[in-house]
Amino acid sequence: MYSDFNFKSDPKKINLLAEKFPHVDPQSLSTLALFIQTAHEVYNGVCSRLSEYGLSIGSLKILIPLYLHERALTPSELAEYSGVTRSTVTSVIDKLERDGIIRRSTLVDRRMTAIYLTEEGRQLMTERIPMFIQLFSDLLKEFTKEDHVHFAGMLQKLSTGLERIKRE
Template sequence: MHDAQHMLEPKHRALLGVAAERGLSSADGIGLCFQLLSLAAAIDRDCAARLAPRGLSEGKFVLLFLLHEQADGLAPHELADGAGVTRATVTGLLDGLERDGFLSRQPGQEDRRKTRVTLTAKGRTAAARLFKEHTDWIGSLFAELDDPDRARLRELLARIWRSTDAGRAAAREGQS
């Protein structure tokens, strides 16, 4: 657990210390949760650091990815749904991507009030390159795990997810 302590965010280390001092029986589970949260935060920071030199946020990257295989483009509301963000958020992201020359917005052919968003040549090139770089990087995070390790990790994460409120709600919806 000593190595795990080093990977924890400072706030998690402090909270875990309090749990251990109080002798909470759940301290081990709390430590595992904080370890997982700290790992996710480190991956998010690495992702942001890899995209920032290109003037991209994760949100903008996701929109480039969603548009990459869509020759006819997508409507802004489709992008918001696909990215899991509000329409207001997607508008801001699209404004920045359009300003930087990655995409363009055109009125729809049947209804001019309905906007279609498509990648420019610059956007297509950037999306293809970034997709490859990003997926290679994400894959490298798990390179030291063999197939049985990966299968076991998937199983363990799924078991933990099923204990969350979201996991229980999904299970109930699946039974309906």
């Protein structure tokens, strides 16, 4: 069960693993377990708050570029801005369209689909999204400017490590 992998509250489990696998650095494993658990809690907390408005992180990845660019975007552009696949964008667009937050249209040459925010979508972005942005910002309220720089550098190192193990 997933909860059995929660080393955050029980360093004894880390030490047991280190005994069984002496080549594993217990501090690295402990730090990674804490990161995974915290990231999971942050993700779930953010998702829970967004769901109160029928939104998801995926929907924000579509809505924010539409709001920021203040023009229609194609599904391909939204996929590129969002860093997700075109099929993922399509399923999110379908839901947002059903909810009346966006609408599809065609561009001038009629070969490409254009995605627009509806009036309800614009209202959502101007009234509700600032609360979410503030919520995200408040997660790191205790950080100093130096903490932000240090944390970003550490996350970049983690990302580099992840890319390395993907190649191996």
